Amino acid sequence: MRQPIKSPIRDLMKLAKEVAKEKKIYNFNIGDPNKFDFDTPDHLKQALIDVAKTKSAHYSDSEGEMELIEAILAREVNKNKARIQREDILITQGISEALFFLFAASITSKKDEVLLPEPTYPPYINIVSFFGGKIKTYRLIEENGWEPDVEDLKKQVTKNTKFIVVINPNNPTGAVYKEKILKEIVDISAKENIPIISDEIYDEIVFGDIKHVGMASIAKDSPLITLNGFSKSYLVPGWRIGYIYFQNFKDENFKEVIFSLARARLSASTPLMKACSKAYLNQNHIKEMNKKLKERAEYAYKRFNEIIGITSTKPIGAFYIFPKVEIGKTWKSDEEFCIDLLKNTGIIFPYGSGFGKKYGKNHFRSIILPPIEMMEEALQKLEDFMRKKLT
Secondary structure (H helix, E strand, O other), X not given: OOOOOOOOOOOOHHHHHHHOOOOOOEEOOOOOHHHXXXXXXXXXXXXXXXXXXXXXXXXXXXXXXXXXXXXXXXXXXXXXXXXXXXXXXXXXXXXXXXXXXXXXXXXXXOOOEEEEEEOOOHHHHHHHHHOOOEEXXXXXXXXXXXXXXXXXXXXXXXXXXXXXXEEOOOOOOOOOOOHHHHHHHHHHHHHHXXXXXXXXOOOOOEOOOOOOOOHHHOOOOXXXXXXXEOOOOOOOXXXXXXXXXXXXXXXXXXXXXXXXXXXXXXXXXXXXXXXXXXXXXXXXXXXXXXXXXXXXXHHHHHHHHHOOOEEOOOOOEOOEEOOEEOOOOOOOOHHHHHHHHHHHHOEEOOEHHHHOOOOOOOEEOEEOOOOHHHHHHHHHHHHHHHHHHHO
């Protein structure tokens, strides 16, 4: 019997329901912009309304609606110089389904290794482990803005490495990687002939002095699997429409296994795929979204660093910041810290060791999505809590 998957992002919710009977809850745990003052762009709302007026409640092709595939193809070719065809693209029910497909298809032995950045997005750890694979990690360097340690990555590669995973912009750290770093990772991939999985779901959400560089534009010869979708940049997380594409991928049998899994589940939502095919027609909301996130990121960075026992690195992309907490003798672990904080203040922070036990340890993740007034209120409670505990 398999064991339940553990989630540092959602596991505290059961406790939060109990705490909510006595305290106000501050949900700083889930990267859902639509729970705050962000909303789906009007052109996408209208697209869904228009689709709903048509006969559109049928199953689609398992690979996805062709009009959406065509829109993604044009976008990836123009934005990221991807060298792909329609048949290289698969529409998925969010990136989570893509991860299940990938690791169900690739992990056939306990020796099979997936090389993840650490800290990392927990579903990578959970899904690889669920299918019996082995997790290996390479360091993200906190003092260098959480950029990948390429030398450490090289050391972790073995004959059993199935994939090198890159998450850029990064969840949970808010880092965005320099092109030079990405090229070095591609060089390792090419030399070892190890496919890269490039998770680019936050690729439009960049508000620092750096431009996001798509891995497809760099991986000239290396086998590449790119993951992306509409949940974050287009503010439709509940629509659950993502995609996966293969570039320079010679293993046609592996691709066929992935597509066969998609056929087994029939299709993603037809109306939502049709609506998402209109997403790229208007991107005016992205500039305003990034402006708000930059202000909130700068506030969160400044405010966390003012609190006794906490330090943080400034995020420049995605929705997150990943502060370090002085555990000392006050708490046994970062998980205990987050539970204690929740019980005393109502603030929900996912514990850092859930993002990696080595480099995630003694940290916690916070979203930067709430309005500054809400962050002010919550972080004042955090400051009072830390002062009481540490002084």
